[in-house]
Amino acid sequence: MADLKSNTHKSPIAYSCYFTRNREGEQFAPEHVFSYQISGTLTINNGEQEYVFKPGDYRFTRRNQLLKFIKQPPSDGVFKSVSVYLDQETLRSFAMEHGYQADHAHSLEAGSVIALKGGGLVKGFMDSLMPYCEDDQLIDVDLQALKLREAIMILLRSSPAMKDILFDFSEPGKIDLEAFMNKNFHFNVQMNRFAYLTGRSLATFKRDFEHIFHTSPSRWLQQRRLQEAHYLIKEKGRAASEVYLEIGFEDLSHFSFAFKKMFGVPPSRLAS
Template identity: 30%
Template sequence: MEIINFYKFVEGNPLFRQMSVDDVLFTAYDCPLEGSPVDYSTEKNYFCYVFVGGGRWKTPTDEYILKAGDAAFLKKGVHRVFKILNGDFCALLIFMPDEFISSVLRNETNLFINETLEEQTDSVIPLALNQSLIHYFNSLMGYFSQASPPSKSLLKVKFKELIVNIATSGHNPLATKCFKEIAASGKKSLKLVMEENFIFNLKLKDFAKLSNRSLASFNRDFVKTYRTTPGKWLKGKRLDYAKYLLETTDLNISEITIESGFENTSHFIRTFRERFHSAPLAFKKQRLIKV
């Protein structure tokens, strides 16, 4: 499946109302979600607050439905999105680089605490909205209706406010954990990057970039971590995931090819047969007979 660079598509696009300051992009994304599913990549984390319509975001471990009045924090990387409601999709998007989030937490000494939570954060983190956050998103949307845009300094304060609000409210522990992980180290967890993005047909240089590493450093750290090469690991991980989908879903072979990150159906069938000594369709039929 083709991966669309969502951030570059939105940035500077005259179709969308937008403002920016210090590499933070704030935009009203107002258009239909064409096709289903669509894989979107972004080199920056972003907040999404839905005003109209809705969508379904799928990760290797879960699915998240966002409808009008819902919000989420989405890590930089690739996200698979399905349209779920008729009509247009309108959302407020705030793209933030790791550096901005880190600077806010580092300057707020009471927030930068090395604590651990047992929960593992996914690439999509739904936000629990209190009245303060709801008012915040609506107040940002109001800037687009003003005769003149707000000052850069005011926008910067507003963007910092969002991070501090979430990190101090106590209502969003997973988002807070994610913020602190971003601030704690220049290099992202390699395991987390791979587990969040293996279903997407990315090149190794893309995985390296997501983990904030050079390609050489990525390959070196990968072998240390997994005791195998990235190519072998990705093939095995995608095959295991495809097997899981065959066993637990009603998806057809073409859909499973896309869902598990293979380039095309013929490549998937050939690779699956080599690993499991059975074609995917035959494997699925055998499972149904046993059940």
């Protein structure tokens, strides 16, 4: 079993350390994240594009993104990364104090994850976090605030255009619901999250959804995920154990039961 060490403790500075095996999962990124890949490989997929980060790489993950990831330790080694979460309150305060304002709004579709250049400032900042991360220490509130502001300043120094992302405080606008759901059906998130990302209240999301798809969101999601699974197993030769998480199911036995109910045969028989 993988050994996990993290100093999150509700801290905006997080250290991840995984041993022995790959770890796959998905997440919703509610805040911007500034990260450094120390060892191992991280693969991120937003449903349309795949990003791969190797040791020594720096990245910036934009807020309000649905992402799948694979954390792969090196052979006989350890996966390590450190991340700084930039919350909206800190960014608003920084923008007001220094007179920053976004000139251009960035849509949900543009650049989920941005590869950043390194350099002495960036490396020095990330190195300064390691004594706290590696000893799993909780950084006190005042020092956290200083480190967050330092991270913002370094990002702006490294790429002045980042201000249009960092200081864009707009919420997701109302977008094409059908296109969004067909792209993101395989993400296993709550309905209110889908509603938020499409710029709707939950009630409006459900009403618009049923108007477009003529069924409930939960029923459509299960059917769409099972259809995708059928394609991957029958046409691509994938195993059920490989695809059930990928297409949005949490449990293999529940997936197999739902698959058999919809198609009349268990996924194992379809594969054979």
